[in-house]
Amino acid sequence: MYTDSxxxxxxxxxxxxxxxxxxxVSFGSAGAEGAAQLMNALFxxxxKPRYAVYVPFFDATGVPLDRGIxxxxxxxxxxxxxxxxELQGHGGPVVLQLILRRCLDTSHAIGMRLAQPGEFTRRAFLNDKLDLAQAEAVADLIEASTEAAARSAGYSLEGAFSRDVHQLVDAVVDLRMLVEATLDFPDEEVDFWEAADAPGKLAHICDALSTVQRDAKQGALLRxxxxxxxAGQPNVGKSSLLNALAGAELAIVTPIAGTTRDKVMQTIQIEGVPLHVIDTAGLRNTQDEVEQLGIAQSWNEIKRSEIVxxxxxxxxxxxxxxxxxxxRFPVGVPVVRIFNKIDxxxxxxxxxxxxxxxxxEISLSAKTAMGIELLRAELLRIAGWRVCQESVYLARERHLRALHAASAHLTAATEHAVCNLHALDLFAxxxxxxxxxxxxxxxxxxSNDLLGAIFNRFCIGK
Known part of the structure; x- marks a missing residue:
């Protein structure tokens, strides 16, 4: 049974x-004694603590497996x-496996085992070196697909998102203390409530939360x-438009209708925002069985799209x-109608x-790239992207859900305060x-289940 120690x-x-x-290697409950045992065997x-030392990594017979830091x-x-x-040696798979096996054999007595995905960062979280938002930013920094996403992940890792959330929590706690004090003196609740400007404090919290939500949505878009x-009928220029947006010849373009029979996907970026663009087969009635499969796949992609x-x-x-x-386009999904071939x-x-x-509606030419910048700007507008500031932090879907739920509770609290000042227990x-x-x-x-879901998606060794 694995444990966190x-x-x-x-x-x-x-x-x-x-x-x-x-x-x-992280030694958990084995502590300094386990570290000393491994150093004696390996070096x-x-x-010397916190010094980079060039040393041999010895095997069980005293022969160096490698030399490194x-x-x-x-x-x-x-x-x-x-x-x-940390052992920094040559990056050959065989030599690294030999060093790994030597460490495991040497430290078998203390119960050393191979780390699970994300377990080092999980330890950092459990030992208060990082909070959960910062720990997630580690994975986001590794997985960032654009420069803007990498910078924003680094901003989150430095604690910017966490600081904003902590400030919100502190403000909520202060207001809760005020309300609890008011509940302890029911005969004076109206005077006490107004004198402390509780309605103003609540409005300030709601405004601050709205700002955090806005920045988090930007961060989620970056991530x-x-x-x-x-989408469209055959030979209207879908493949040409994909190539124009990507700036490369990714899809085959011919005047023959039905050339594209399988989806072609390319991730591009506009102002640092990743766009996963899918070129699909032309939509029409056809007796060609292969083309029918491509068209069915096209509709499946359209159903899960965020912009058509x-x-x-x-x-x-x-x-x-x-x-x-x-x-047939899905309800609620923004549709941009593009009139191509204006040339x-x-x-x-x-x-x-x-x-x-x-x-x-946009008129453009995918062949000559006239109007492509108009399309790029409209895609950012529809996505809700503002001009990116350095202060945008990366956020995840679970962060957005938590912020939305917190906002709903604050809205309910406001309604209780406005409708019935004597229902302060519900407000609290x-x-x-x-x-x-x-x-x-x-x-x-x-919950531990949430921690498992988060850290299991990390790479091993991080």
């Missing part, structure tokens, strides 16, 4: 060959908060990106087939409001529930 070890660098490979010496970090001044040793699906780009030919009027396609129709690029439910309970939701973000109130 077991000594753990893992290769911390990615699989494959590299110039340098790292083996990381035939003790490492040994680092020893005594608790609590380490990543995990436990006694930690997750948007799924954009190109409905392409039409600017040289022709909207047909009944185009209207039939538009009627052939003699039309200038433009953006205009739609009169029949689409988010907007809504404040408590809002505090619980905010605390789940930083992990001060978090």
């Amino acid at each position: 077991d000594p753990i070890i893992a290769i911390a660098t990615a699989p494959g060959r590299s110039g340098i490979g790292i083996v990381r 035939h010496d003790q490492l 040994g680092l020893y970090f005594p608790a609590p001044h380490s990543y995990t908060g436990e006694h930690v040793i 997750e990106g948007l799924l954009v699906v190109l 780009l409905h392409l039409l030919d600017a040289c022709n009027s909207i047909s009944e087939e185009d209207r039939a396609i538009a009627k 052939l129709a003699g039309i200038q690029p433009n953006v205009r409001d739609s009169k029949d439910g689409a988010a907007c 309970e809504e404040l408590r529930l809002a505090q619980v939701q905010l605390n789940t973000i930083t992990g001060e109130f978090t």
